[in-house]
Amino acid sequence: MALGKQQAIEVGTTTSQRERRKQLVLLLSRVWAWVFLGILIVFFIVSVPIVSEGSVTFLTVRNSQNILVAITPVLLLGLGQTFVIIAGGIDLSVGWMMSLASVISALVIRETFNVGQPLLAAVIIGFVATVVGTGFVGFLNGTIIARLKVPAFIVTLGSSFIVRGVAFLLTDNTTVIGLPPGLRDYGNNALIYLIRGEGGGVYFLNSPDVTGDLLRNMDRVLPYPVVLTVIVVAIAMFLLKKTQFGRHTYAIGGNLEAALRAGIPVDRHIISLYMLSAVTAGIAGFLSTLRFTAGSAVIGDPLLLSSIAAVIIGGVSLFGGAGSVMGTVIGALLIAVLTTGLVMLNVLPFWQFIVVGVVVILAVLIDQARDLIIGRFESE
Amino acid sequence: MITTTSQAEARQQKREPVLSIRQLVKRFGGLTAVNKVDMDVYPGEVVGLVGDNAAGKSTLIKCVSGVYHPEDGEIYFQGRRVNFARPIDARNAGIETIYQDLALAGNLNVSANIFMGREAKKRHLGGLIHTLDERYMLDESKQVLDTLEIRFPSYTEQIEKLSGGQRQAVAIARAVYWQARLMIMDEPTNNLGVVEQRKVLELIHKLKEQDVPVILISHTLPDVFAVTDRIVVLHRGRKVTEKSTSETDSQEIVQYMVGALDDSAEIRTA
Ligand SMILES: Nc1ncnc2c1ncn2[C@@H]1O[C@H](COP(=O)(O)OP(=O)(O)OP(=O)(O)O)[C@@H](O)[C@H]1O
Ligand SMILES: [Mg+2]
Numbered sequence: 071m072a073l074g075k076q077q078a079i080e081v082g083t084t085t086s087q088r089e090r091r092k093q094l095v096l097l098l099s100r101v102w103a104w105v106f107l108g109i110l111i112v113f114f115i116v117s118v119p120i121v122s123e124g125s126v127t128f129l130t131v132r133n134s135q136n137i138l139v140a141i142t143p144v145l146l147l148g149l150g151q152t153f154v155i156i157a158g159g160i161d162l163s164v165g166w167m168m169s170l171a172s173v174i175s176a177l178v179i180r181e182t183f184n185v186g187q188p189l190l191a192a193v194i195i196g197f198v199a200t201v202v203g204t205g206f207v208g209f210l211n212g213t214i215i216a217r218l219k220v221p222a223f224i225v226t227l228g229s230s231f232i233v234r235g236v237a238f239l240l241t242d243n244t245t246v247i248g249l250p251p252g253l254r255d256y257g258n259n260a261l262i263y264l265i266r267g268e269g270g271g272v273y274f275l276n277s278p279d280v281t282g283d284l285l286r287n288m289d290r291v292l293p294y295p296v297v298l299t300v301i302v303v304a305i306a307m308f309l310l311k312k313t314q315f316g317r318h319t320y321a322i323g324g325n326l327e328a329a330l331r332a333g334i335p336v337d338r339h340i341i342s343l344y345m346l347s348a349v350t351a352g353i354a355g356f357l358s359t360l361r362f363t364a365g366s367a368v369i370g371d372p373l374l375l376s377s378i379a380a381v382i383i384g385g386v387s388l389f390g391g392a393g394s395v396m397g398t399v400i401g402a403l404l405i406a407v408l409t410t411g412l413v414m415l416n417v418l419p420f421w422q423f424i425v426v427g428v429v430v431i432l433a434v435l436i437d438q439a440r441d442l443i444i445g446r447f448e449s450e
Numbered sequence: 451m452i453t454t455t456s457q458a459e460a461r462q463q464k465r466e467p468v469l470s471i472r473q474l475v476k477r478f479g480g481l482t483a484v485n486k487v488d489m490d491v492y493p494g495e496v497v498g499l500v501g502d503n504a505a506g507k508s509t510l511i512k513c514v515s516g517v518y519h520p521e522d523g524e525i526y527f528q529g530r531r532v533n534f535a536r537p538i539d540a541r542n543a544g545i546e547t548i549y550q551d552l553a554l555a556g557n558l559n560v561s562a563n564i565f566m567g568r569e570a571k572k573r574h575l576g577g578l579i580h581t582l583d584e585r586y587m588l589d590e591s592k593q594v595l596d597t598l599e600i601r602f603p604s605y606t607e608q609i610e611k612l613s614g615g616q617r618q619a620v621a622i623a624r625a626v627y628w629q630a631r632l633m634i635m636d637e638p639t640n641n642l643g644v645v646e647q648r649k650v651l652e653l654i655h656k657l658k659e660q661d662v663p664v665i666l667i668s669h670t671l672p673d674v675f676a677v678t679d680r681i682v683v684l685h686r687g688r689k690v691t692e693k694s695t696s697e698t699d700s701q702e703i704v705q706y707m708v709g710a711l712d713d714s715a716e717i718r719t720a
Contacts (some may be wrong), residue, residue: 088604126520312581314569317558324555332552333538352510391557444611 092447099440103383103400103433107407114411121415128414131264131289135296137406139361142299143168143370145402146354147377148384149306150347152398155381156310157343158390159222163211163230164351164377167204168370170237171355175200176246176365178428183250193256193360201349201358207233208348212341226344230374237367246365257360260290261297295357302353307395319343322391379426380405383433404429456671465531467492468632468663469514471551474523476509482718483509485687491632494661496654498674502532502707503507506521507667515541515547528631544631548621548638556610560602561591563609564624594627595619598656615646622653633657633664639673651677671700685709 114128147164154161179196183189207229214225263273265280266287280288310316318339321329331335351370356368382388383404384397408429409422467490476484484506512518514525516534516635525532525545534540537547554563561584562569570583570590571690588605595602600619602612609617620639625633635654639647647670654677657664668674674681675695682692683706691706692714705711 202571211567293530308581314571314580314582317562317569318567321562324557325553328553328555328566329539331541334567344555391555 089253093443095440095443095447099436100385102436103385103397103404106402106429107400110404110407110411114407114414117208118411118414126414128411131291133414135260135291137403137410138296139293140410141402141406142183142295142407143354143358143373144376144380145286145299145399146302146350146357146378147370147373148398148402149302149395150343150350151377151381151394152306152386152395153310153319154222154343154347154387155388156390156393156445157319157340158326159215159340160226160342160388161211161344161347162226162235162374163207165370165372165374166230166234166237167207167348167351168355168358168373169367170207170233170240170370171200171204171352172205172359172369173237173240173246173355173365173367175356175359176249177240177252179359180246180249188253189250193253196359197356200352204348204352204355205345208345209341210258211348212344215344216337216340222344234367235370241365241367243367244329245367247250247363249359249363249365251363253360253363256294257357257363258293260293262291264289264291274407295361298353298357302350303395303399306350308442310395315339315342320391323392325391376405377402378424379430382430385433385437387437401433465492467526468528470526471510471514472524472526474510474513474525475521476506476513476518481566482521487687487689489682489689489692490515490666491663494658495661495680496658496664496666496678498678498681499665499667499684500669500671500674500681500707504686505684505707506687507684508636511547511636511665511667514540515545515634535666544629544652545634546625546628546630546632547634547636548618548625551638554617554621556611557608559608560595560605560620560661561587563620564591564594564627566624568628581585590627591623594623597660598623598626598653600653613646614642615649618642618646618650619653622650622657626657626662630662631642632719634667635664636667637669638666639668639670647673671703674703675700683707687713688714690714 080420111128118126118128147168150330151161151164175196178199179192182192182195187195208341211222211225211229214220215222252397259275259277261275263277265271265273265278265284266281269284270287271278278284278288318329318334321332321334322336322339326336354373359365380401381393381398383401384393384399386393386397405426409419409426412422412425413419467489469488469489471487471489474484474487475482487506489497489509489510491651499511501507509518513520516539517536519535527545532540532543534543540547555566558566562567565587569579570586573580592605600617600623609620612620622633634706639650642650651673654664654666658677664677666678678695680692681695681698681703683690683703684711685707690691690709691711693703702711706713
């Protein structure tokens with residue numbers, strides 16, 4: 071049976087015009103969050119000076135840095151969550167996990183420093199302890215989910231209560247204070263210092279010794295927590311898009327049965343996903359300890375829902391199989407820009423919740439509309 | 451054992467069977483779904499496995515592919531006695547099964563599916579970091595699809611956007627790429643349009659050209675007659691006949707399927 075090239079099995083034909091329209095819809099559905107973010111920024115740039123009668127503007131170096139600092143915890147919680155949800159799971163424990171991490175890192179740094187270790191060593195040991203501690207809880211989460219087949223929703227809901235209890239027990243329901251004062255620098259120093267106006271300039275790594283107006287005009291560009299978060303984002307992107315680990319994450323979320331039959335070590339993979347999620351939440355807690363020079367058992371809880379909102383706005387499907395790290399970054403940015411902008415407009419802060427809620431639902435509606443439109447093209 | 455002309459021919463060619471099933475028994479509680487079935491598959495041969503609903507076709511092939519574990523009997527694959535604990539073991543041995551649900555990930559593209567679980571990687575920094583070798587996987591995928599003369603409008607699109615027949619083609623290409631020694635297809639043309647059904651049948655011919663033997667389970671007798679060399683009929687768990695496709699017709703096969711004819715009964719009474 072020798073088929074010529076012309077008779078080759080033409081599996082499916084598509085007219086180029088229909089294809090182009092389809093691509094357009096796909097493109098729009100992919101970039102709408104960017105476009106929306108752009109519109110928001112322009113809107114705030116225009117409206118903030120009007121409302122505040124000209125003295126305040128939205129687009130300043132300081133404001134942009136504030137936004138970046140504000141999104142780091144939400145983004146970090148969202149990053150691990152992105153992997154977990156792409157694989158078809160959910161991790162409800164990240165909020166309290168961040169709290170636990172904040173407490174652990176504060177206690178470990180304080181005690182290590184108190185026994186006479188240098189500050190840098192205390193910080194490093196605190197970091198390792200945080201990663202190991204949260205990683206262990208993530209390992210338990212993943213093991214119960216993958217091996218004992220308990221739904222992720224239940225397991226991580228339960229473990230979030232447990233983690234919460236442990237965090238409060240460790241702190242005796244107070245904030246962990248008495249941390250070495252130099253810790254502040256780790257959490258608040260920046261890569262670049264920018265001083266505007268006369269006698270100003272650009273300084274790197276070390277805060278210039280200035281006072282008065284110069285100090286008031288100084289902006290910290292790329293504070294260390296932001297730098298660390300950018301590094302984690304880059305690693306997450308690489309992991310998801312370029313490695314076998316990422317490919318298996320998508321495969322498991324796309325068709326669990328197929329992944330199993332293809333010989334992917336599904337159980338082991340799921341366990342490492344919950345460990346990843348716990349550890350990124352742990353890093354968020356660690357950074358909050360550096361930033362506030364204190365450990366707090368309540369710091370993470372309010373961020374859980376924001377982080378899930380960021381993930382969903384970013385286009386990660388709760389059914390698994392779809393999503394990207396960049397999407398989650400945009401989702402987190404969108405929420406932070408909204409929040410900051412509304413505050414500057416002197417709108418009551420509660421409005422931010424309402425707007426974020428609307429955007430979350432909108433995001434999912436846009437995804438559905440896309441599938442509907444594409445489906446219609448295909449059945450034409 | 452029922453000896454047919456085609457089996458005799460095959461033996462004359464001194465070709466060892468790829469798969470031999472001997473006296474296989476599989477029970478579910480009190481129900482004997484597969485009852486002392488013998489079956490051979492020779493290299494490059496397409497064998498049709500037919501029978502009424504609940505005849506035991508799926509159960510029989512699931513015993514071969516490691517999904518079920520038979521109570522009794524033996525399975526020989528490429529001359530060796532096998533006893534697959536899990537489906538993945540059968541797959542690693544070279545037995546590919548294409549089920550209706552396909553075992554593909556709809557959110558991944560063609561080459562990601564062909565390489566699923568066995569991704570090609572590039573080494574960086576002296577093996578410290580491994581990244582996916584997308585270029586290689588795409589090139590290899592195109593090559594195997596070319597051999598099978600399958601064309602897609604796009605290789606980078608998620609396969610859930612492809613038609614049922616196209617996905618069937620991806621599954622078959624994957625099996626060919628990973629050098630399946632035996633392909634089992636359980637009603638591969640179910641839920642497909644007429645045109646797509648024909649394409650799948652053409653692909654079965656392609657597999658035959660690649661010397662990959664195929665077991666085809668189907669209720670559509672015209673399809674079975676179009677592509678098979680031999681037809682095995684099951685009835686209530688027993689093999690009631692085995693005919694060379696060229697020496698029978700669908701009327702006769704139907705009579706075996708409904709139990710009106712039964713070679714095994716003749717043998718038992720003889
Ligand atoms: N997992 C199982 N547990 C219990 N009984 C089963 C199981 N699988 C199959 N059976 C029974 O075994 C018998 C054979 O089923 P099987 O699926 O092999 O038939 P089939 O020939 O593939 O039928 P069909 O053409 O409808 O697919 C049926 O009576 C069925 O109900
Ligand atoms: Mg069946």
